Amino acid sequence: MNPEAQAAFERMVAKMPLEKRVQYLSQIEQIEKDFKEDGVQFDHTDSAHAIVISNEEATAVDRDTVGGVPYVCDKWPVPKCKICGQAMALNLQFDIRECFNVPFAEGSHFLAFSCFAHHGDLDNNLFKDNTKQLPLNFWDARKNHEFYLLPPGSSYRRGAEDTFFRPRLLYFYEFTEFVYTLRSLENALAAESPERKVGGTPSWWNTNYSELLCPCGGRMKLLFQIRDDWDFHIHGEREFVALPFLNTKHEITIVLGCERQCDPRAMIAVHDFMDEYDDEEV
Numbered sequence: 001m002n003p004e005a006q007a008a009f010e011r012m013v014a015k016m017p018l019e020k021r022v023q024y025l026s027q028i029e030q031i032e033k034d035f036k037e038d039g040v041q042f043d044h045t046d047s048a049h050a051i052v053i054s055n056e057e058a059t060a061v062d063r064d065t066v067g068g069v070p071y072v073c074d075k076w077p078v079p080k081c082k083i084c085g086q087a088m089a090l091n092l093q094f095d096i097r098e099c100f101n102v103p104f105a106e107g108s109h110f111l112a113f114s115c116f117a118h119h120g121d122l123d124n125n126l127f128k129d130n131t132k133q134l135p136l137n138f139w140d141a142r143k144n145h146e147f148y149l150l151p152p153g154s155s156y157r158r159g160a161e162d163t164f165f166r167p168r169l170l171y172f173y174e175f176t177e178f179v180y181t182l183r184s185l186e187n188a189l190a191a192e193s194p195e196r197k198v199g200g201t202p203s204w205w206n207t208n209y210s211e212l213l214c215p216c217g218g219r220m221k222l223l224f225q226i227r228d229d230w231d232f233h234i235h236g237e238r239e240f241v242a243l244p245f246l247n248t249k250h251e252i253t254i255v256l257g258c259e260r261q262c263d264p265r266a267m268i269a270v271h272d273f274m275d276e277y278d279d280e281e282v
């Protein structure tokens with residue numbers, strides 16, 4: 001465990017009532033044992049928040065939503081697809097809370113958009129896997145999806161209501177994840193976690209992007225991670241039709257942002273998969 005994670009772990013344990021602490025530590029011991037049997041090395045625990053799409057309809061006052069009314073500003077309105085000129089669909093938006101333990105300012109507002117008509121690929125194609133620093137203004141190369149992480153106070157304007165996805169409220173709940181290293185793969189670090197989470201430890205299975213730097217020199221840090229079963233229901237009559245996040249399907253999608261928030265678009269979505277790891281006999 002690295003010293004930073006160790007200190008955070010000790011702080012978390014110290015805050016627990018005695019009974020919970022004993023239970024928690026014995027649970028970790030058991031996990032450690034189980035992991036050893038599975039051939040992986042337990043590293044540390046981390047706190048993260050699971051993201052849940054509820055069945056509750058989002059209204060115009062809701063800021064944590066799939067679809068619904070986007071909270072933007074005059075400088076950063078709902079983006080248009082650079083291929084077809086159509087307004088992009090609001091995949092999701094949510095406010096950054098302090099409890100998320102992410103290195104972004106509390107009160108910032110995250111929005112993810114994609115073109116409904118154009119399947120896109122994620123941002124891995126903007127750089128080579130061995131790239132340490134992203135090219136200048138890398139976000140300009142995105143054509144059919146867009147991210148904003150608007151700083152506190154700058155997501156004041158209600159944009160036009162999204163017409164693509166059924167508006168749904170998002171919920172978050174805290175959980176503890178168990179982080180482990182994979183002996184068979186160099187640099188691999190993974191967390192046992194729900195399919196979708198904000199914060200915590202990103203799961204790098206095949207390529208580790210944790211050293212990636214923004215053009216400004218800031219580190220690209222995890223905002224959230226999802227698995228490929230995350231589908232959003234389309235508005236109207238076609239209620240059984242669903243689209244994947246950003247209209248493109250990948251086993252694991254990890255969204256990173258510049259820790260300095262140098263630009264609202266300084267965010268990147270990378271994809272990864274577990275197949276190669278699964279093929280290894282560990």
Ligand SMILES: [Zn+2]
Pocket residue numbers: 081082083084085086115116117118144
């Ligand atoms: Zn388009």
Ligand SMILES: [Zn+2]
Pocket residue numbers: 214215216217218258259260261262263266
């Ligand atoms: Zn930056």
